[in-house]
Amino acid sequence: MKEQEIFEQLYSEYQDKIFRLCYGYARNPELASDLTQDCFIRVWENIRSFRNESSVSTWIYRIAVNNCLLYLRKNRSGKISFEYIDKDIPYQEDENANKEESIENLYRAIQKLQETERAIISMVLEDMSYKEIGDVMGISENSVGVKVHRIKRTLKNEL
Amino acid sequence: MNSELDQYKNLWKQKQASRLSPANELLTKAGTLAATLRKKQMKQILIFAATTIAIIYIHLVSSQKIETSQAGFYILLGCSFYYTSTRLFVYMQLRRIRLTDTALKVLQRIKKYNRINQFLLTEGQLIYVIILSTGVYLYLRPVIGVLHRNLSPEYISYVKWVWITYILWAVYHTFYIKRKEARQEAAKISNIIASLQNNTLK
Numbered sequence: 001m002k003e004q005e006i007f008e009q010l011y012s013e014y015q016d017k018i019f020r021l022c023y024g025y026a027r028n029p030e031l032a033s034d035l036t037q038d039c040f041i042r043v044w045e046n047i048r049s050f051r052n053e054s055s056v057s058t059w060i061y062r063i064a065v066n067n068c069l070l071y072l073r074k075n076r077s078g079k080i081s082f083e084y085i086d087k088d089i090p091y092q093e094d095e096n097a098n099k100e101e102s103i104e105n106l107y108r109a110i111q112k113l114q115e116t117e118r119a120i121i122s123m124v125l126e127d128m129s130y131k132e133i134g135d136v137m138g139i140s141e142n143s144v145g146v147k148v149h150r151i152k153r154t155l156k157n158e159l
Numbered sequence: 160m161n162s163e164l165d166q167y168k169n170l171w172k173q174k175q176a177s178r179l180s181p182a183n184e185l186l187t188k189a190g191t192l193a194a195t196l197r198k199k200q201m202k203q204i205l206i207f208a209a210t211t212i213a214i215i216y217i218h219l220v221s222s223q224k225i226e227t228s229q230a231g232f233y234i235l236l237g238c239s240f241y242y243t244s245t246r247l248f249v250y251m252q253l254r255r256i257r258l259t260d261t262a263l264k265v266l267q268r269i270k271k272y273n274r275i276n277q278f279l280l281t282e283g284q285l286i287y288v289i290i291l292s293t294g295v296y297l298y299l300r301p302v303i304g305v306l307h308r309n310l311s312p313e314y315i316s317y318v319k320w321v322w323i324t325y326i327l328w329a330v331y332h333t334f335y336i337k338r339k340e341a342r343q344e345a346a347k348i349s350n351i352i353a354s355l356q357n358n359t360l361k
Binding site: 004007008011012015016018019020023029030033036037040041042044045046049050059062063065066067069070072099102103106107114115116117119122124125126127135136137138139152155156 | 163164167168170171172173174175176177178179180182185186188189192193257258259260261262263264265266269347351354355356
């Protein structure tokens with residue numbers, strides 16, 4: 001398969017997952033889209049260096065998490081614009097509006113976590129194993145377990 | 160707690176990507192970015208070459224008309240070389256940060272890169288400006304000497320004050336403003352690394 005075809009396949013398979021990770025960092029749809037696209041540009045730049053030493057998802061998530069962390073470094077204050085918060089929830093008195101609000105509340109709670117915790121919980125919510133998350137973050141499976149336990153407790157308090 | 164996690168997963172996955180460009184547009188953008196980067200590197204090398212040629216040319220022309228300092232000439236050439244080589248060195252350090260490495264490794268590399276970059280942008284920059292100014296002064300000493308004789312003492316005193324103010328501002332900017340920014344950024348990266356390595360349950 002050609003590199004371009006592989007890239008297109010990865011893009012269609014992972015764009016939603018990576019967008020959610022980026023949205024968990026930014027909570028701003030435009031910024032999350034920019035971060036997602038930037039991540040896939042890095043994927044394309046590095047596609048020749050992929051050697052099957054890790055799974056594709058681990059490899060893509062490493063690029064995405066590092067890209068978000070680098071973004072936070074560039075954005076010196078570490079604070080992300082809150083202008084979209086509450087604005088992107090259309091007011092509708094129905095079940096959809098409640099669901100939309102619950103989704104936004106979850107993302108809002110995740111955005112309050114520490115930088116690395118945001119990445120970890122994003123991967124947990126995408127059903128990645130602790131081993132894979134450890135491979136992305138560079139920590140042991142046990143450490144991931146401890147952190148996930150802590151994050152769940154924080155989220156429970158927040159939501 | 161697991162049922163809550165399932166609930167979170169259900170909510171989480173309902174968010175769909177929006178406003179993303181198609182894959183072929185991204186590939187075009189990637190090509191444009193790579194070309195821009197290559198142009199930037201080429202520009203850096205060309206600026207160095209042009210500066211070196213200009214310094215040598217000016218030296219060859221002016222050394223026949225006025226008495227110039229050989230030391231000043233070599234200092235200026237050295238500064239030009241130092242400027243280009245440090246830019247390239249910083250760029251090479253940045254290239255060593257590979258996004259395909261683990262987050263912990265990338266953060267540790269960023270920390271190291273920041274240390275080098277911040278030294279070059281603060282103390283390194285100040286030393287560079289002082290050496291460059293010395294080079295310019297030595298090189299143009301005969302011209303400055305002539306100017307000195309022809310200008311009024313008030314004007315010379317005015318120039319001196321401007322120069323002193325500039326040096327004071329450069330020292331303040333380097334050792335206070337830049338250092339403060341550098342410390343904040345270093346603390347931020349250290350905190351992220353510490354939070355990643357911290358395994359204790361609160």
